[in-house]
Amino acid sequence: MFSKNIQNLKTSPVRELMPYSKKAKEAGVGIIHLNIGQPDLETPKEFFQAIENFEEKTIAYSDSSGQKELIEAIKKYYKNMDINYKNDEILITAGGSEALLFTLMTLFNEGEEVLIPEPYYANYNSFFAMLGIKVVGIPTSFEKNFKLPSKDIIENLITEKTKAIMFSNPGNPTGAVYSREELTMLNEISKEKNLFMISDEVYREFIYDGKDTVSCGTFEDNLERIIIIDSISKRFSTCGARVGTILNKNKEFMGYILKLCQSRLAISTLDMIGAEALYRCLGSSYYDAVNKKYMERRDFLFEGLKKIDGVILNKPEGAFYCIVELPVNDAADFSKWLLGEFSYEGETVMLAPAKGFYQNEELGMNKVRISYALELDRLEKAIEIIELGLKKYKSR
Ligand SMILES: Cc1ncc(COP(=O)(O)O)c(C=O)c1O
Incomplete structure (x- = not known):
């Protein structure tokens, strides 16, 4: 009844996590969104x-x-x-x-x-x-x-x-x-x-x-x-x-x-x-100021994640995203688990499983995309949650 092309539309990589984030919210758990590419800075x-x-x-x-x-x-x-x-x-x-x-x-x-x-x-x-x-x-x-x-x-x-x-x-x-x-x-x-x-x-x-x-x-x-x-x-x-x-x-x-x-x-x-x-x-002074903020966040995230056992990432050179390899077989499963089963001090994080960004999904299986369009204190907490979450996930 509906067009072939429209039925071929893929769901977004975070779509499959929605029921889990809903569950976390209903349980009163706060979610730090590392999955969204939406700048948090004020509109001028x-x-x-x-x-x-x-x-x-x-x-x-x-x-x-x-x-x-x-x-x-x-x-x-x-x-x-x-x-x-x-x-x-x-x-x-x-x-x-x-x-x-x-x-x-x-x-x-x-x-x-x-x-x-x-x-x-x-x-x-x-x-x-x-x-x-x-x-x-x-x-x-x-x-x-x-x-x-x-x-x-x-x-x-x-x-x-x-x-x-x-x-x-x-x-x-x-x-x-x-x-x-x-x-x-x-x-x-x-x-x-x-x-x-x-x-x-x-x-x-x-x-x-x-x-x-x-x-x-x-x-x-x-x-x-x-x-x-x-x-x-x-x-x-x-x-x-x-x-x-x-x-x-x-x-x-x-x-x-x-x-x-x-x-x-x-x-x-x-x-x-x-x-x-x-x-x-x-003009340039506005772009420079914004850029400085994102660079600070990038450095903070990069240094913080790098220290976690088994986590591998390249230093992002631009935008406000990075692909991060995690020491798990299935990063989508880990992302769901973080939302559905884990919280620290009343909060958890939402990641974007990277397989949805690949044609060859295998290449993204153990990876997530992280967006760092967030304040430093939020990033700090998110890094902590990922570190603790990985430990607990692996020891289940
Ligand atoms: C690479 C890229 N292109 C285009 C867009 C579209 O953005 P908008 O429609 O808000 O201009 C986005 C939004 O995230 C993007 O990441």
Whole structure:
């Protein structure tokens, strides 16, 4: 009765933990959420002020392509990075999620293939499944901190059905940041094999220790194939204001995206007004301050987890996630046990089992993804709970 594609939708990696977290809550146990990629920092006041200053008597539909002032502000934000897009090369979407969905809808016929380094952001799977896109995983290894394999390994995965290479940089769920050389290699493959390159850069500012990377918007020789996906969600701690962006210089591609934008009329006028103020008012000093906070949390988490017997992790280079190997056979089972059977001082933690981020689930069996978008005292308690939990779990 329902469509084949919709029935193929995978559940998110944390979905299977929901009944267990419900049980913990009902038992009065507090849950520290290490499973959610939602920044806890305050949304900058400029967002709310702009909305307070809104003087129209009616909230009308905005332009389908996005509000002009917002597009101007985003153009300037990119110009500050020496990346030049014109107004009609920028379209505003309901979050990065809609930008991704529209991009994939525009590029792919059912059965065509996307090349993607795994593990990757699990929500991509929903889009792939609903559009009947076949995923071909580019293998990366935990031991090498998810570095891309060599060019010939990637090229060997290309078939006549391959349409695009897609990735997020900095990476969710890996916290890895691709080097300039790795991205240049992907750009070469894209040009030589005539593949689109979907570069999801929603974590762009969250790069630590001065790691040398670039936005794919700097590859000026290939901007008709490069599609940049962007969003204010993480950049300005505004996940609930749904404002994303697609940037590309292929007129035909952008024409189709615009048609899709027109078909859903417009996105929230007020969200765009807030977003425009953020882009207009905030700059490097804001990003630096936020970055410092996340780096502090990353260091705290890394040092704390590293000390636990049998726990292995790489130092994340960006975003606010890391993949952590645990001394257990089945990290999903351990995660359920933590919620259902364990608490310390009235609290437990919720992890995201990593197998859901892999095509080849075996590779993620003994791993979890941890998000460190939390205050230090919360992280401290979470580390303690994981350590005590592991001891008890193993001695059952
Ligand atoms: C890699 C990546 N891309 C895109 C998104 C979509 O974010 P939004 O739709 O809130 O812009 C997320 C959200 O977590 C993400 O992690």
